[in-house]
Amino acid sequence: MFKIWSPLGWEGGSSPIFKTTPVEVSYNYGYHAQRQYPPMSLKTLQLLIDTGRLDTHHPIDLATLCQTKVYRLDPNLRQFGVHLTAEGMDGFKAKVHLEVQWASQEAIAAVERNGGSLVTAYFDIFSVKALADPIAFFKTGQPIPRRLTPPADAVGYYMNPANRGYLADPTKVAEERVLLAQKFGYSVPPLDDPVSQEAQELIKDPRQVFYGLQPGWIVSLADKRIYKPLDEELVKHYNS
Amino acid sequence: MLIHARYKFYRTFWPYCLAYPKQTQIFPFNIHLDLSSKSLKLPDLFKRDIPVKELQFSYTHSSGPGGQNVNKVNSKVELRFHVDSAKWMDEDTKHKFKNRFQSLITGEGYFIVRSEKTRSQSQNQADAISKLRTNINVALTPEPAKFTEEELKSIESGKKRFKKVTLMDKRRRSIVKKDRKYSDW
Secondary structure, X not given: OOOOOOOOOOEEOEOOHHHHOOOOOOOOOOHHHOOEOOEEEHHHHHHHHHOOOOOOOOOEOHHHHXXXXXXXXXXXXXXXXXXXXXXXXOOOOOOOEEEEOXXXXXXXXXXXHOOOEEEEOOOOHHHHHHHHOHHHHHHHOOOOOOOOOOOHHHHHHHOOHHHOEOOOOHHHHHXXXXXXXXXHOOOOOOOOOOOOHHHHHOOOOOOOOOOOOOOOOEEEOOOOEEEOOOOXXXXXXXXX | OHHHHHOOOOOOOOOHHHHOOOOOOOOOOOOOOOOOOOOOOOOOOOOOOOOHHHOEEEEEOOOOOOOHHHHHXXXXXXXXXXXXXXXXXXXXXXXXXXXHOHHHEOOOOEEEEEEOOOOXXXXXXXXXXXXXXXXXXXXXXXXXXXXXXXXXHHXXXXXXXXXXXXXXXXXHHHHHHHXXXXXXX
């Protein structure tokens, strides 16, 4: 899905009005730095699960979605992740553990109503490039990047428990789960035991990009090995 | 620091350990709040939860244009519950609620509210619950305070005094203006 929002006022190539007239200045300031989140609906998600393209027994993040090849992402077009929309929320019946980059309140409610869980997490562009096509990334031989913190205009979103941000306070997230259930009229179903081995798989550290892999490691598909850094400075850098 | 020591998986020293040192549970957050005793920070007067299990929902077709979609999809939501046998409302609130919203309560004592605002059943259900909550808040808002007879008398006498004073000022002013005119005698 290589859709990209064109600049405001763009007229398909001909000189736009705001350029021919001398009044408007800096109309599209910062366009080349704007982050975009191509949407995916709950309808397509349910379809992918029903047709067997997604496995609900494992957590679903950006990498698994891109590997289905139904949802595609181009990081070169400043596309930073998935925006989960609420279309098809009435017919959404799957129990999933999702990690997305943006989600509306209705989508969060539809996921949590069935006993699943949702996290909104920020990935910087180099991490997104790794996630959008992991196999191609591993073939380049680069070490897995250390995920960066969100920029200033995104920190508020990812620290907000209402959005299930990955930097939010857990007790406040629990409160918000209850409030959302109050709003949409369902009882909050209990989650699986969070301390079990399986549940630990669902948890990504804020510096982690892939499940089960740490930043700094080099995954070699040809050798079928993982190369880990031993130098103290590197280890310290990747664990900070 | 606790979390890093306990688990063997990759964990850096931020942000949970430093930002939320008291939290021993990390995502998925399985902390459940007991609603029966706690009042959530809700911006309304009825600061308690409405138990959804004690409300009856029924789903039907919405009205209006829309062809096959509106004919087939059950997006209209009707919410009803028996007011007298509701345990989640105090006697006081029940009394006020019944007085204020007699028109929405049937002869048998059922409160009914319908919603077909959106195309989605879930969102219409949310709308119906919000309507119920706003109605309860409207019933609980206290009546505006009315003035007593003594207070009304003092207000009236005050108005008269003010009018008297303004008239005196006006007359004084008009004399000053007249004195400025040229007069023969």
